[in-house]
Amino acid sequence: MLYAGFMSAALPPFPKPQEALDAPELLQVGSGTEVDEPCLRADAARNRARLLDAAGRLAAEHGAAALTMEGVAAAASVGKGTVFRRFGDRTGLLAALLDHSERKFQAAILSGPPPLGPGAPPVERLRAFGCALLRRSIDELDLLLAGEPSAERRHTFPPRRFLRSHVALLLREAVPDADTELLSHTLMAYLDAALLHHLTEQCGLPPERVRAGWLDLVARVTRTDPPA
Amino acid sequence: MLYAGFMSAALPPFPKPQEALDAPELLQVGSGTEVDEPCLRADAARNRARLLDAAGRLAAEHGAAALTMEGVAAAASVGKGTVFRRFGDRTGLLAALLDHSERKFQAAILSGPPPLGPGAPPVERLRAFGCALLRRSIDELDLLLAGEPSAERRHTFPPRRFLRSHVALLLREAVPDADTELLSHTLMAYLDAALLHHLTEQCGLPPERVRAGWLDLVARVTRTDPPA
DNA sequence: TTACGATCCGGACCGAGGTCCGTTTAATTT
DNA sequence: AAATTAAACGGACCTCGGTCCGGATCGTAA
Numbered sequence: 310m311l312y313a314g315f316m317s318a319a320l321p322p323f324p325k326p327q328e329a330l331d332a333p334e335l336l337q338v339g340s341g342t343e344v345d346e347p348c349l350r351a352d353a354a355r356n357r358a359r360l361l362d363a364a365g366r367l368a369a370e371h372g373a374a375a376l377t378m379e380g381v382a383a384a385a386s387v388g389k390g391t392v393f394r395r396f397g398d399r400t401g402l403l404a405a406l407l408d409h410s411e412r413k414f415q416a417a418i419l420s421g422p423p424p425l426g427p428g429a430p431p432v433e434r435l436r437a438f439g440c441a442l443l444r445r446s447i448d449e450l451d452l453l454l455a456g457e458p459s460a461e462r463r464h465t466f467p468p469r470r471f472l473r474s475h476v477a478l479l480l481r482e483a484v485p486d487a488d489t490e491l492l493s494h495t496l497m498a499y500l501d502a503a504l505l506h507h508l509t510e511q512c513g514l515p516p517e518r519v520r521a522g523w524l525d526l527v528a529r530v531t532r533t534d535p536p537a
Numbered sequence: 538m539l540y541a542g543f544m545s546a547a548l549p550p551f552p553k554p555q556e557a558l559d560a561p562e563l564l565q566v567g568s569g570t571e572v573d574e575p576c577l578r579a580d581a582a583r584n585r586a587r588l589l590d591a592a593g594r595l596a597a598e599h600g601a602a603a604l605t606m607e608g609v610a611a612a613a614s615v616g617k618g619t620v621f622r623r624f625g626d627r628t629g630l631l632a633a634l635l636d637h638s639e640r641k642f643q644a645a646i647l648s649g650p651p652p653l654g655p656g657a658p659p660v661e662r663l664r665a666f667g668c669a670l671l672r673r674s675i676d677e678l679d680l681l682l683a684g685e686p687s688a689e690r691r692h693t694f695p696p697r698r699f700l701r702s703h704v705a706l707l708l709r710e711a712v713p714d715a716d717t718e719l720l721s722h723t724l725m726a727y728l729d730a731a732l733l734h735h736l737t738e739q740c741g742l743p744p745e746r747v748r749a750g751w752l753d754l755v756a757r758v759t760r761t762d763p764p765a
Numbered sequence: 766t767t768a769c770g771a772t773c774c775g776g777a778c779c780g781a782g783g784t785c786c787g788t789t790t791a792a793t794t795t
Numbered sequence: 796a797a798a799t800t801a802a803a804c805g806g807a808c809c810t811c812g813g814t815c816c817g818g819a820t821c822g823t824a825a
């Protein structure tokens with residue numbers, strides 16, 4: 310698996326909250342196949358699928374914000390405990406719903422065609438990264454907002470860590486003598502789902518302006534010229 | 538009042554969630570006196586004080602994260618409904634606890650001595666703003682984290698709006714032909730409580746480095762030279 | 766096929782945020 | 796001082812996220 314299998318599998322007795330696999334760096338392990346959830350028992354796998362299906366339908370129908378754990382359980386004809394055992398908590402369930410899109414995005418970054426994938430100069434990759442993430446986030450805004458982790462966990466959430474590490478990597482190439490750890494947080498913050506929601510849906514900014522803002526921000530942060 | 542009276546007063550029947558007073562721009566209304574909560578009934582004012590006192594004590598003792606509305610009500614010898622009528626919801630209560638510090642900060646910006654207050658060149662004010670806000674936020678990190686509004690409300694929360702408007706104002710002076718609305722969001726994001734918590738408490742970065750990061754960020758965003 | 770242990774299931778249970786509404790009380794009017 | 800009324804009170808109540816644990820099921824090994 311690429312790496313994104315963050316909402317792991319069987320958490321032993323149950324209370325054990327699934328520990329994220331920490332991602333040493335953005336070191337992807339081989340195999341981009343979809344077969345994961347290592348050796349889940351047959352009934353467990355079936356219920357997991359049912360739950361994701363039900364959750365997806367409910368989210369599409371009533372909005373992700375209206376998703377309740379009990380509702381999903383009921384719609385999947387499964388006990389409530391099962392939902393929590395499988396996904397840990399609400400954010401875990403939402404993360405699982407986003408997993409597919411997450412993996413695709415990570416794959417595009419790690420091994421897709423430039424400028425998003427390897428091969429282009431770092432600043433160009435940064436620009437592409439932001440534009441691509443903006444598109445994806447707007448697509449999945451509902452799920453992203455509903456699934457946002459609590460303030461304490463937000464920055465340790467594996468998907469976000471991965472993306473931030475990637476930005477930090479590119480920044481190290483582009484501006485070697487800056488504090489790229491900190492700058493990467495700044496850049497990621499611009500792409501934050503809550504901010505995006507505020508700008509596009511609450512303030513009504515056109516996505517194009519947000520996109521332009523990203524290109525400008527990258528230019529300023531890297532002290533380069535904006536693209537023509 | 539300065540403006541910060543965001544967790545207003547009497548919300549008529551009760552269900553009516555207190556509407557924030559929207560702050561046209563950062564137009565402070567006269568009178569910096571502490572007498573606000575316009576014409577609260579005697580018992581209401583007494584209970585409000587009791588509640589804030591109890592909440593403050595409990596937060597100091599067990600941490601703001603452990604604050605429960607029922608606990609505060611009990612500690613103040615008051616019904617639970619009273620807490621919600623007065624403060625709307627949990628974030629409202631926490632905001633009220635932060636109100637004093639908030640007002641002081643706003644006053645320093647609007648009419649305090651430079652470089653935080655008026656009189657210094659905009660870039661210098663920006664630097665001072667960030668450093669001051671970093672200090673304050675680290676001081677109040679507990680309350681800030683516990684009181685963080687939900688993703689949908691985060692960017693419309695009056696205190697944050699005020700600060701962001703201020704940054705946007707300074708940016709308009711410093712870099713007139715940039716998209717200062719968007720840049721102000723970027724700058725504010727660097728000062729976000731959750732990020733600060735992550736950097737200082739989860740990653741163990743020294744505050745000094747975070748501070749340096751701010752100065753560097755301001756320099757990049759405004760395309761100026763970092764201060765000596 | 767039976768037996769057995771690990772895994773999983775499900776729903777009762779708990780705590781906390783938030784709402785409702787019948788009752789009480791502070792301010793005002795007569 | 797009594798009457799009036801708008802506001803405040805308080806706690807029962809609801810919902811929902813999250814936990815627990817006795818019982819059912821799966822996979823496996825004999």
